[in-house]
Amino acid sequence: MHGVLVALVPLGLTAGQPGPSGSPAREKPPVVLFPAFHFTKLQATVRDQTTAPGCPRSGTFQDWFHNDRPSRFSQVCRDRLLTLRYRDDPSLPMPGRFAEQPGVTVEIMEYGTDSAPYYEALYRRLETAGYVRDRDIRVAGYDARLTPDMGGFFERTRRLIEDTYRDNGERPVHLVGHSNGPLYAQYLLTHTSQAWRDRYIHGFTPIAGNMPGQGLMYSVMFTGQNIQDFGYPTTRQNARSSARMYQSAPSTYMSAADPAVFGDREVVIRESSTDRSYTPRDYGACSPTRGCRRPGRSPRTTSASSGSPIRGRSPTWTSTGRRVPACPRSSGPGWRTCPPARSPTPVASCGATAMVTRRTSPTTPSWPGGPCAAITSA
Numbered sequence: 001m002h003g004v005l006v007a008l009v010p011l012g013l014t015a016g017q018p019g020p021s022g023s024p025a026r027e028k029p030p031v032v033l034f035p036a037f038h039f040t041k042l043q044a045t046v047r048d049q050t051t052a053p054g055c056p057r058s059g060t061f062q063d064w065f066h067n068d069r070p071s072r073f074s075q076v077c078r079d080r081l082l083t084l085r086y087r088d089d090p091s092l093p094m095p096g097r098f099a100e101q102p103g104v105t106v107e108i109m110e111y112g113t114d115s116a117p118y119y120e121a122l123y124r125r126l127e128t129a130g131y132v133r134d135r136d137i138r139v140a141g142y143d144a145r146l147t148p149d150m151g152g153f154f155e156r157t158r159r160l161i162e163d164t165y166r167d168n169g170e171r172p173v174h175l176v177g178h179s180n181g182p183l184y185a186q187y188l189l190t191h192t193s194q195a196w197r198d199r200y201i202h203g204f205t206p207i208a209g210n211m212p213g214q215g216l217m218y219s220v221m222f223t224g225q226n227i228q229d230f231g232y233p234t235t236r237q238n239a240r241s242s243a244r245m246y247q248s249a250p251s252t253y254m255s256a257a258d259p260a261v262f263g264d265r266e267v268v269i270r271e272s273s274t275d276r277s278y279t280p281r282d283y284g285a286c287s288p289t290r291g292c293r294r295p296g297r298s299p300r301t302t303s304a305s306s307g308s309p310i311r312g313r314s315p316t317w318t319s320t321g322r323r324v325p326a327c328p329r330s331s332g333p334g335w336r337t338c339p340p341a342r343s344p345t346p347v348a349s350c351g352a353t354a355m356v357t358r359r360t361s362p363t364t365p366s367w368p369g370g371p372c373a374a375i376t377s378a
Contacts, residue, residue: 028129029174029202030136030164032157034181035116037210037255038065038227040141041109044081046073049103052080062109065118067228075226075233079241082106084145084248095150098250108141115141119178136168144180145249148187157188165200172202180255182206210255215268215280217256220246222269259283 041064048057055077062069063082073081081104087097100106108115113123113133123133131137140157148154164173177185185204189197224233224242233239246252257268257280264279271278278285 027171028131028136029171030138030168031126031131031174031176032161032164033116033119033122033137033139034175034177034185035119035139035141036065036179036181037251038063038144039116039118039178039181040064040139040144041067041115041117042106042143043109044078045105045107046081047103049081049101051101051103052077055080058103063106063227065227065230075228076238076241079224079238079245082145083241083245084250086248094250095147098146098150098248106143108143111139111141113137113139115139136164138164140181140184142184145245145251147250147254148184150250153184154188154191157184158192161188161200172200174202175204176207177205177209178207180210180251182209182211183254186211212261213255213257213280215257215262215266217246217252218268218278218280218283221252256280256283 041062043060043062045060046056046058049055050057055074056072059072061071061073061078063078071078081101083101084098085101087099089097113119116139119139123131123137126137127133138160140160142148142153142157143151146153161173161175165171175185175189177183182204185206189201189204221243224239224246225231226233226238226242233242257266259280262280264281267277267279269278270276
């Protein structure tokens with residue numbers, strides 16, 4: 001959080017004091033914050049679900065980083081109910097091919113600054129410079145499972161910026177994005193007209209922006225990762241439920257290290273059965289549903305992922321429906337929950353620091369951290 005505050009100071013966002021030589025105080029621009037990955041509070045409402053036997057049929061639970069609200073729904077239940085369904089129908093636009101599990105609805109909680117409590121220190125710092133929460137500090141929250149062309153994000157956020165502009169004396173709005181947030185801000189800026197941007201946008205500050213993606217997102221499709229503390233699952237059942245949730249989420253592929261940027265410069269997956277290492281360039285070689293084949297051969301990239309408007313290249317081996325075997329569990333006509341629960345090849349993964357490691361040569365990967373914990377089929 002300290003880094004976020006430091007990044008804002010040179011931008012004049014804490015302005016309002018007299019300028020040099022007694023010049024008039026600069027008008028501070030209103031700020032709209034785009035939070036990091038899963039830093040927006042979500043609430044899931046469950047009514048008579050049958051997707052996850054053994055889990056409560058009805059009730060509510062929250063999903064966000066540092067969630068401190070107890071729930072009757074276990075971590076595995078939450079994962080299973082937040083796993084998206086995919087309909088392999090080319091006649092539908094990509095965003096229309098994804099849906100929640102039957103009986104599940106997911107909404108942003110308390111749309112505004114209360115929806116992103118992680119940034120409390122940022123709000124307080126801006127308040128010392130005269131800002132007021134939910135007047136000239138606003139938050140463009142989003143469902144981090146979805147890409148910015150889904151879930152009404154674009155329309156909702158454009159309206160938020162226009163309202164912020166009007167409610168603050170028609171002052172252009174400064175966008176601040178943290179971590180994955182800049183990808184959503186970038187989508188907005190690249191899908192609005194120059195005239196709109198000239199009128200409503202003061203500037204855009206990405207902080208630790210995940211523009212080219214990160215290698216960690218490849219590993220979580222095998223290991224899973226729990227949103228509450230961003231820790232790795234400690235049981236096989238939780239690892240399976242969490243990995244499947246990430247595999248079903250379009251944002252996973254938008255957020256993964258872009259092969260066009262990273263190539264073979266970092267190791268993202270190591271397969272314990274063969275001791276082979278894989279880089280973003282090998283993204284088509286390794287699948288949670290089929291295991292891994294020899295690295296070095298990558299299929300042609302497509303724009304199958306819903307996240308493709310951001311960078312245009314995305315892995316094509318899971319929720320996009322390309323090269324994915326038929327799934328054993330269906331949830332209504334045409335819908336399926338991918339991938340199958342059993343993974344045919346044990347795949348090992350280390351922690352985040354080991355997942356993104358520089359290769360010491362074109363052929364020899366460096367792999368600090370020692371042995372990795374293998375996740376195998378039951």
